[in-house]
Amino acid sequence: MDNLIDLRSDTVTRPTPEMRRAMATAEVGDDVFGDDPTVNALQEYAAELLGKEAGLFVPTGSMGNQVALGALARPGDEVVCEAGAHFLHYEGGSVAAHLGLMMRPLEGEAGVITSDQVASVVRTGTEHNPHTAVVAMENTHNAAGGRIFPIDEARAVSKVARDRGVSLHMDGARLFNAQAATGTAASEWASCVDTLTFCFSKGLGAPVGSMVVGPSDVLSESHRLRKRLGGGMRQAGVIAAAARVALETGPERLHEDHSNARRLAEALAAMNPSAVDLGAVDTNMVYADVGVFGTTGAQVSAALRREGILTLGSEGPVMRLVTHRDVSSDEIETAVSALQKVLI
Template sequence: MKIDLRSDTFTTPTPGMLEAMFKAPVGDDVFGEDPSVNKLEQMTADIFGMEAGLFCVSGTMANQVAIKTHTQPGNEVICDKLSHVYIYEAGGIAFNSGCQVKPIDGNLGRITAEQVEEAINPIDIHKAKSTLVSLENTANRGGGSCYNFIDIQNIKAVCSKYNLSLHLDGARLYNALVHKNETPKQYGEIFNSISVCLSKGLGAPVGSILLGTKEYIKQARQIRKIFGGGLRQAGYLAAAGIYAIENHVDKLKEDHEHAKQITAALRKKDFIGTIIPVETNIIIFEVKGRFTPKALVEHLQKKDIHCLPISPTQVRMVTHLNIKPEMVNKIIQIIDLI
């Protein structure tokens, strides 16, 4: 029995999701005539209290379309130095938008209003124009850490003061909502744009939704087309997203509990150093002593447990929809024997 903890992108559709996909009514989305895509876009926008949505094939595409729509070449984007948009999107901000990044040294992938204000460039012909602030919630490289909502509100106040747009990379936003007992509409009231991934913990095979105003999404739709993201009979994929939102959000609590159970087992071992506080479904821990990260990963792989070395000192494990309680028990038993 293979247990894949490398990422929550390894989820596969449930039987109910597959049935919904097979039954989905479809059309041509480039013509705006795929009823399942239209339903997913409007449904997600309504959930977040925003005007419109755009179905994209990936979180990276949604983020890159969002940034391009907010900016002009030569602008500057402010974000944490561990942000996915900065370190995991193949230089897309420079390539797609012609913008530079001002990375902030935050706390576990989270930045503060004070740091944002300090990072904003003055009006000066020698300086790039600060245009956009991008946050990530939960923060992947921060071990699935979550923002406190008051901190987001304070960052929004700074953005409003300096006329900057505020984007949210919400790849695992539903994990944060469940953990913090927050509502989607709280976020819709704050952010100018939000990307919401459907293919991680929610379990859909493909897709993210970009949310914003009707005018913003109209512009974003053209950018998506320029990026080669025009879709045809995408309703089969959209149906999976609809099913995920309607059926899998509450299951994220189980993922979080599984992560805490595995973390408790890791804490007992002499070769485990610092573990980033586990709030949601991501465990990032230091490996020391008798193992290197690579050696530990290889040892676990022989037991059919797959995880990732993400730095010279750290390993990452991610729980998700396909990780069942019996798998967690096996993981704990194997860790106990190491």
């Protein structure tokens, strides 16, 4: 697939030469015993970067969300989240199956729930209803097209929850895209929540891994849950080394992905202004309505593949394109030409 331009997701990136060198020379130990120096250093670095007491390296973001939520809530408790939340729809029902938690989805605007919405649904102190244990935010929001959770609203949601004794979690799989787009430090969003997960293998470009950060006592419970879920790794420094390189070098170049996504969006809008809401392209994702061209996402994706372009298309009118470090600006122009050929 090396000759294809892959716009399906930012998870498809390959490790850079610097990452491969770091992996080959990493100091390792048994991480289940807490003896892997490379993992320990990564956890400390991530926690300091986000302004938290501790970090926990996990294989995936899905596991990160589970071990964070499971440490903040008990079975039968309620988690308030946006209706399109990734852990609600796209993580295999794991929060319900493994943790026994109930979801209270709220219809947000562009993936954002408001402090007023949260204030209206929090339930505490009655035996008749599930106890609202956690309010969760997603930043950037995948299903909303990579939209950013505004920092002022995050602070307002945080105050409402904390005033009511409710914990907060942020699924920040693509948090550093929000940082790159706004100039707001990732630690500012982290300060709004108790626990936060972010992913090394999306825009940052590492081959595997996610990080959970939060208070030491909470992450101690998360560590126990990681083991229960099968996430205890041994000589994990090999992959932690690549994650460290990704975290140190990845954020500074994410604006390039955003520019490439904007180019794709503007090209689609030039073909038909109704195909893309340009105001909704905050970061590195473009959700296009190809129904305005009289076709479906799946049909367009199939046609683009014949042109050497990989995308994700639904059986309905929606097609998704995601930019990342392995797609150059020249390749974006090739993709634009292919879109014009297929759609016009």
